[in-house]
Amino acid sequence: MRIFHKTNFDFIGFRKIAYGFSLILLASGLISLAVKGLNYGIDFRGGSEVLIRFDKNIDVSAVRAVLDEAGISGSLKQYGLDRSFLFSTVFSGETNELKSLVSGAFDARLKNNPHEIVRIDAVGPSIASDLKWSALKALLASLIAILLYVGIRFEIKFATAGVIAIFHDILSVLGLFSLLGGLFDFMPLEMDQSIIAAFLTIAGYSITDTVVVYDRIRERIRGQKPADYERIFNESMNQTLSRTIITSGTVLLSVFVLFIFAGPAIRGFAFAVFCGILIGTYSSIFVAAPLVFDWLRLSKTPVHLRGSKVS
């Protein structure tokens, strides 16, 4: 079976449209981030969360009414779609009190629908800011490491464009999280540690796709005249199109399975990685390589590539 066999797309010719698309994508994400912001999970904002599961179906408003009646303040959401609700409130070191408060309210008012408290998380404010910092540090460090590695393996223009593409991918997903956050019951799209893991996975994978394209360009561009660059870039991308799509395809397949089967705890992560890989595949063709091309065109110096070996 062969898909995308011997294609001949003019990717470089399309690049202005692609830049425009990317800018719109990023801008709408950034505007949403500025206006609507992000939903932070308790990892980053601190607080307590209680996951309650009922034996029988019950409406979220009925559960909320019980909590209101009992005078327990906090927010209640449907969790996943299986008679489970996530109640979140401010941090208290005494999760036991919270548990008995919630449990007592349901025991007294919903006698014929037994419930079980299946999970309690409590994150203090100081640890939440710790977690936030270490998440940021991890992201920054990995971007720098990738920049260095690709810089050593290729050339600084390639590396910079690659890292710009990573930024593009992560910011787009971040924007999507802000835009879509809170819209779906089956995925809360909250920023928590798992989303940071998703970002790092996206960063690693985005550059993977980009490297595949770069590798071919590097192999072919050596000793060529700048006038031929556009043709070489296009040919390289067409030649690698199949593998770019297929490699992303297998990962998308796995992540899709995660999204469907792994439950609500992983769903936000799976969504982030899925979008990230989709955008990452797009950006390695339409952002990373065209950026290198434009840069080379404008600087008008022939490339000095490292590390490539042509047999």
Added chain:
Amino acid sequence: MSSMKNKRFNLLLIALVTLVAVWSLWPTWSDYSLSRQLNSYRSAQDSLKYALSHREELENARKKSLKLGLDLRGGMHLVMEVDQIDLFEQKAWNKDAKFTEIMNSVRAKAAKSDASVLELIVAEFKIENIRLSRYFYDIRNSDREIISKLEKESDDALSRAKEIIRNRIDQYGVAEPVITTQGSRKIIIELPGISDQNRVRNLLKGTAKLEFRLLRDPEVLVRTLDRINTYLVQNGTAPPAAVSDSSASKPLSASLPVPGSPAGAAPAAPATAANQNAAKPLYNVVGVSENGNAYTSEQSKEFVLSLLKRSDIQALLPLDTELLLAAKPDVGPSGEKLYSVYLVKKSPELTGGVITEAKATFGSEGVQPEVTMSMNSEGTSKWARITGANIGKRIAIVLDGAVYSAPVVQSKIPGGNSVINGIESLEEAKDLEIVLKAGALPAPVRIIEERTVGPSLGADYIRAGMLSLSWSFLAVSVFMLLYYKKAGIAADIALVLNILIVLSVLAGFSASLSLPGIAGIVLTIGMAVDANVLIYERIREELDASKGLTSSIELGYDRAFSSILDSHVTTMVAAFLLYTYGIGPIQGFALTLMIGTAASLFTSIVVTKEIFSFLMGKNLLSEKSFG
């Protein structure tokens, strides 16, 4: 590259890796099948019999089998923080008002930032332009010497706290607890399969600082309370009804008919007029009986405690004294809970460090649980001297700032024995025994993060994880077969080996498998075949260029290698940094992703290549084999 010698080495390597992986996962398999066997018996007796006869086998398998993470098996994950401010306060030999002021400001700052407490203290001292040696260690020490001494103190405190907490948990009895320290003040505790979370929480958070302190005379207590009351009137402190909303529901004085005191110093009828309330802000929440004992009610306890913490109130107390509340309430005549208020000397006569043995028992009447303690020789002689010198006086037994009992010394106690009573249940007495035996924590600890997963949710997670694993494996491997035909088989075999390696490395290094870890494996499944895709696509390209089968395969592996290496290294870098900076569950994801990526370099390159050369040798490979 494909000399005979090289080939044999590769084959040996593959065989070795497979063997090690299977060997490392064998206990997991046997644990699983033994548990199934156990559960298959209908009666508990049969299964017990089987368990006894296969005990060694079972234990061995369990010990070496792949551990499941807390989220999958259910349990408690706690992060506790050692209160370094308290620790440093203890180290100061001179605590004047200025010092208290500085430390309070540090406390306020520490709550908001994650800078090290010591840095905050040093910064604060710099602002005030005071040398550390005014309060810490020797006056001749330089700031730097003191900082390094305090640093060491806090490191010691952290490791001591960890050991004491480990002791408590071990004595409580938790299977496979994991206790580690993080940074300069955090202790991470993982407790699988805990059923009574509340008990564990209480067991962990108490400092277990035991002190024997002399009680001041009742007259002094009453005078002191009067002074506080007058002060509160003068300073116009709002009555507690307006301060603490828990007590807002009813006037507290109403719930304070102190035993044996119909009138006297105790408030009589509930004060209705506001000015009457204002006239005795303290006596609204504290009642005094005829014989000079003071009480507060359950509702106003929090308010009284907050009052006692105020430095302006503390300044009103007689020198070297402290007001403390009872740990447990007494029951008043109408069934309400009353907490005694004690005025005790601040400096303890004796501390818990001398306790060598503690035992939970029932008291002389056989109903009241208590904890008997014995002391070392130094403690015994001191205790004899203290009790001998204070016959007829009361000595309070104070644990973590709350008075358990304050018995009157009847006679000199020569044997170094003492008793804590006033305990509600034997269970609580047992927990006290545990914390007393384990010793006092060097400073208070606080729970700053807690994650509890119930066993039913864990079972759900396992099911979800297994479903994701099998579906993703199925989807990806079927895709590879469809798209690459025979070559797909090689990739699929490599994929199986890859998963085996990830699991066996986890089992071999006793790392545990969590839900994010499973997500990491699922992601690995998708990524592991990438290398094969890159190789196969390249081979197809070479075949299209009519390079011939053998050399196409050779070239495909050769030329795809640099992309594969780059992509694997970048994924590894991201995963490694995630592992380094990540905490808890996220590390599980990063770990499996790292192992999976590393393993895929081996499986998708070396293993598939060996399969191809085997197939070539048997003439089973043609140009059509790559789809």
